[in-house]
Amino acid sequence: MKVILEMKHATKKFGGLIANEDITFSIIEGEIIGMVGPNGAGKTTLFNSISGTHSLTSGHVIFDGTDITKKKPYEICKLGIGRTFQIPQALNEMSVFENVLVASLNRHQSISAAKEHTKKVIAMCGLASFIFMNAGDLNVMQKKRLEIARALATEPKLLLLDETMAGLSGVERKEAINLIQRIRISGITILMIEHVMEVVMSVSDRVVVLSSGKLLAEGTPEEVTQNQQVIQAYLGGSVH
Amino acid sequence: MRKFININKYFIVKFLAGLLAAIVLPLFIKTPFPLHVMILICIWAIMGMGWNFIGGYAGQVSNGHALFYGIGAYTCGIGVKNFGASPWVTMWIGVMISMGIAFVLGAPLLRLKGHYFALATMAMAECGRIIFLNWSYVGGATGIDFFDRSKPSWYTMQFTSKYPYYYIFLFFVALILLLTKGLDKSKFGYYLRAIKANENSAQSVGIHTAKYKLLAFMLSAGIVSLAGSLYANYLQYIDPTVVMPLNISMMICLVAVMGGIGTVIGPLVGAIVLTIISEYTRATFSYINGFDLFVYGVLVIIIVLYMPNGLISLFNKKQKNKILTPLEMERK
Numbered sequence: 001m002k003v004i005l006e007m008k009h010a011t012k013k014f015g016g017l018i019a020n021e022d023i024t025f026s027i028i029e030g031e032i033i034g035m036v037g038p039n040g041a042g043k044t045t046l047f048n049s050i051s052g053t054h055s056l057t058s059g060h061v062i063f064d065g066t067d068i069t070k071k072k073p074y075e076i077c078k079l080g081i082g083r084t085f086q087i088p089q090a091l092n093e094m095s096v097f098e099n100v101l102v103a104s105l106n107r108h109q110s111i112s113a114a115k116e117h118t119k120k121v122i123a124m125c126g127l128a129s130f131i132f133m134n135a136g137d138l139n140v141m142q143k144k145r146l147e148i149a150r151a152l153a154t155e156p157k158l159l160l161l162d163e164t165m166a167g168l169s170g171v172e173r174k175e176a177i178n179l180i181q182r183i184r185i186s187g188i189t190i191l192m193i194e195h196v197m198e199v200v201m202s203v204s205d206r207v208v209v210l211s212s213g214k215l216l217a218e219g220t221p222e223e224v225t226q227n228q229q230v231i232q233a234y235l236g237g238s239v240h
Numbered sequence: 241m242r243k244f245i246n247i248n249k250y251f252i253v254k255f256l257a258g259l260l261a262a263i264v265l266p267l268f269i270k271t272p273f274p275l276h277v278m279i280l281i282c283i284w285a286i287m288g289m290g291w292n293f294i295g296g297y298a299g300q301v302s303n304g305h306a307l308f309y310g311i312g313a314y315t316c317g318i319g320v321k322n323f324g325a326s327p328w329v330t331m332w333i334g335v336m337i338s339m340g341i342a343f344v345l346g347a348p349l350l351r352l353k354g355h356y357f358a359l360a361t362m363a364m365a366e367c368g369r370i371i372f373l374n375w376s377y378v379g380g381a382t383g384i385d386f387f388d389r390s391k392p393s394w395y396t397m398q399f400t401s402k403y404p405y406y407y408i409f410l411f412f413v414a415l416i417l418l419l420t421k422g423l424d425k426s427k428f429g430y431y432l433r434a435i436k437a438n439e440n441s442a443q444s445v446g447i448h449t450a451k452y453k454l455l456a457f458m459l460s461a462g463i464v465s466l467a468g469s470l471y472a473n474y475l476q477y478i479d480p481t482v483v484m485p486l487n488i489s490m491m492i493c494l495v496a497v498m499g500g501i502g503t504v505i506g507p508l509v510g511a512i513v514l515t516i517i518s519e520y521t522r523a524t525f526s527y528i529n530g531f532d533l534f535v536y537g538v539l540v541i542i543i544v545l546y547m548p549n550g551l552i553s554l555f556n557k558k559q560k561n562k563i564l565t566p567l568e569m570e571r572k
Contacts, residue, residue: 051444053440072443072448073440073443073444074443074444074446074447074448074449077443077444077445077446078446082444082445083444085440085441085444089438089440089441089444090438090441091433091434091437091438091441091442092437092438093433093436093437094433094434094437098430098433101430102430102431102433102434102442102445102447103445103446105427105430105431105446106445106446106447109427111425111426111427111430114427150441150445151444151445153445154445154446
């Protein structure tokens, strides 16, 4: 049971707005953690703090024994955290293959080695038929797939998935769940933000619930769904 | 080597054919004017290819490369005049000085994005021009006349005939073309393109964007400086209004953009077309003052309107519509 990521009293303020307040939890290697919470709960902010897009106001992020609180996104990527963006940030003028190739170069020095690796990742993510397409011409599902492929190609130990299921149809969702399972089998720990409860409940080992920037509950999917506070946060409590 | 530098046979054949044509062509030219145009084409091609690294591949539009052009020219001029040094040596010193200045100025300037970077680099070049204009050591506004016949011409790179210049410049065009081709499909090239497409996204896949932008800026500064050194030896007289005006910064941009930014031969194509249009309109319409610039401007507008991806799109059209099999694609 090795702890791979540890959030210690993480607080992030944007001026007067407190986006994350005193969040403490840890992730064990090999787990799939689902992160849920109403809109504006601070889930993406927390992701950005972990991946280095911005740094915490106070508190620490410890990844694999290293304090990464103040590190830059590329350093964090090199250390082994891959991330996807809620709004896909593909390199639009480049082909799907080149998009993944650029990410593969993170761990492979030569182009030929990176190309070999890219082919594997693309096959795994089911993007093989689109490799010559411009990333900008992909549809939503393919773009989300590409986001995952790019994050995977950097060969992370921990993968942060930000709403990769949003806007997918039932069949597409099943394929995506399948992909997440395969990623886990390959030995990568996953932290995912997800609104689709069906997905969260079926794949996560543990669930973290955020609400108004605070950590509301933590536990197995069953525990969390029975938690009174969580039900209140989602459905609203009685007015007194 | 082929593993790291992806140069295919197709390119080598085209390159050698082009080079051979460029070597043979002057032998059929009897008048000096066409040769002068070809020399200018070489200079603009080197500058366009240099600018292409930062402006084309990395997508950071610099409007201040005249500064490096001027530094290259001045290093050679001062070298010959004050130290009797050979331009063959001083041009590399110029490259180093330019890269050093690009390193120092690039670190803060490259933090700026889009229009702000364009404006800041423009200011950078203007400051450089004003400094040179008021700096007595480098001749101030009177400039430097470094015409020197006391040493052998191969040493001072000063020839009475235009042919040696053309072949020297052509050699550098070929050299930088090969460099661009080598970097085009390298890690460096892919990283620069990723930065151009989306900086945040590039950072998230492990690209040290600031470092790669700075490297591209330094590389382009060095190449433009080389062009400045070569041109100074062709003119044998330089002053700040000749080698550092704003319109040189703009022309460098124009050459690359018209030809096709972020491509290997785009800037070369742009240099050929633009220089020919500019020089021949000037020669043809010399009897009406300013008419040549009017014609030049109209032609530029037409090219930009109908070929927004640059002149290079004329050559690429066929390839784009062709559906490649995965095997063919792999070879590319």
